[in-house]
Amino acid sequence: MDQVILGKTKIKVNKNGFGALPIQRIEKKDAVYLLQKAFYNGMNYFDTARWYTDSEEKLGAAFSWIREKIIISTKTGAQTADVFWQELETSLTNLKTDYIDIYQFHNPSFCPKPGDESGLYDAMLEAKKQGKIRFIGITNHRQTVARKAIDSGLYDTLQFPFCYLASEEDLQIVNDAKANDMGFIAMKALSGGLITDSQAAYAYLRQFDHVAPIWGIQRENELDEFLSYQENPPMLTDAMEAKIAGDRKELAGNFCRGCGYCMPCPQGIEINNCARMSLLLRRSPSASLLSAEGQAKMKKIEDCIHCDQCKEKCPYGLDTPELLRKNYEDYKTFL
Numbered sequence: 418m419d420q421v422i423l424g425k426t427k428i429k430v431n432k433n434g435f436g437a438l439p440i441q442r443i444e445k446k447d448a449v450y451l452l453q454k455a456f457y458n459g460m461n462y463f464d465t466a467r468w469y470t471d472s473e474e475k476l477g478a479a480f481s482w483i484r485e486k487i488i489i490s491t492k493t494g495a496q497t498a499d500v501f502w503q504e505l506e507t508s509l510t511n512l513k514t515d516y517i518d519i520y521q522f523h524n525p526s527f528c529p530k531p532g533d534e535s536g537l538y539d540a541m542l543e544a545k546k547q548g549k550i551r552f553i554g555i556t557n558h559r560q561t562v563a564r565k566a567i568d569s570g571l572y573d574t575l576q577f578p579f580c581y582l583a584s585e586e587d588l589q590i591v592n593d594a595k596a597n598d599m600g601f602i603a604m605k606a607l608s609g610g611l612i613t614d615s616q617a618a619y620a621y622l623r624q625f626d627h628v629a630p631i632w633g634i635q636r637e638n639e640l641d642e643f644l645s646y647q648e649n650p651p652m653l654t655d656a657m658e659a660k661i662a663g664d665r666k667e668l669a670g671n672f673c674r675g676c677g678y679c680m681p682c683p684q685g686i687e688i689n690n691c692a693r694m695s696l697l698l699r700r701s702p703s704a705s706l707l708s709a710e711g712q713a714k715m716k717k718i719e720d721c722i723h724c725d726q727c728k729e730k731c732p733y734g735l736d737t738p739e740l741l742r743k744n745y746e747d748y749k750t751f752l
């Protein structure tokens with residue numbers, strides 16, 4: 418079974434981390450079953466967030482009795498120290514624990530530092546002093562903030578999107594995190610569903626011994642797929658290399674990752690799916706995308722008032738309204 422040491426934390430986790438965002442969408446009993454099955458089959462690292470509605474509660478229900486046997490990271494999107502403390506207490510209650518292994522700032526637009534006016538990093542230090550958290554982490558989709566977090570030396574871990582579609586700049590961040598002894602937690606290892614070959618995704622990431630991917634898991638067959646890689650880790654084959662090269666060519670450049678940070682849209686447009694519809698149509702089952710409901714969602718693009726809120730919030734610098742327009746044109750042709 419592949420293992421990863423998370424940098425200076427010295428925490429050792431299974432290479433298969435469990436991303437607990439998707440378990441929001443399933444019933445509690447089903448989530449508890451999935452989480453416990455993951456644990457009994459060797460997974461020991463679970464990542465969640467205060468923003469993932471009841472995900473923390475489900476983790477608490479599954480693991481409170483074996484707390485010390487697993488590693489939990491969660492996240493706070495707090496913008497002020499007061500909210501930070503409220504969220505930390507809520508997370509501890511939900512997770513039925515008195516400590517969090519890695520507490521992360523959730524995609525902040527800046528890199529919190531001691532003494533800055535937000536007071537967030539000072540609150541982190543105080544929480545660590547009180548024993549409520551063990552290590553301080555940060556998650557981000559922006560290269561600029563990730564780079565500042567690495568250079569600051571203030572963070573034990575960095576959670577950043579990393580998959581085989583990574584750019585040279587992304588790779589530099591991955592390598593610099595290692596050079597600075599930071600744990601590297603890879604989110605979006607399937608690029609929000611655009612990578613459909615999980616074996617190739619796993620095999621690619623396996624080349625980086627310091628990278629701990631967290632796979633978003635909602636269904637038992639998805640869990641089984643990743644569990645099978647523990648016994649038989651996929652190796653990069655020529656066929657996989659060819660597939661990766663093809664995907665890089667097709668998906669290179671400015672594609673929507675489906676992260677949803679540009680939302681909500683005042684016109685109710687489901688941007689995180691509509692802005693990558695052309696790719697979804699060609700890379701995943703299309704029946705629901707083309708259903709009456711799917712068509713209604715795409716038609717809402719006609720209501721765009723070009724307020725540019727989404728464009729300003731997109732961490733990838735995408736021209737989101739233009740992307741929506743192009744995807745809608747293509748969708749109508751596809752229909």
Ligand code: SF4
Nearest residue numbers: 682721722724725727
């Ligand atoms: S530009 Fe259009 S899609 Fe973007 S937030 Fe404004 S209304 Fe919504």
Ligand code: SF4
Nearest residue numbers: 673674676677679731
């Ligand atoms: S447009 Fe940007 S922010 Fe919005 S879902 Fe896509 S990648 Fe994320």
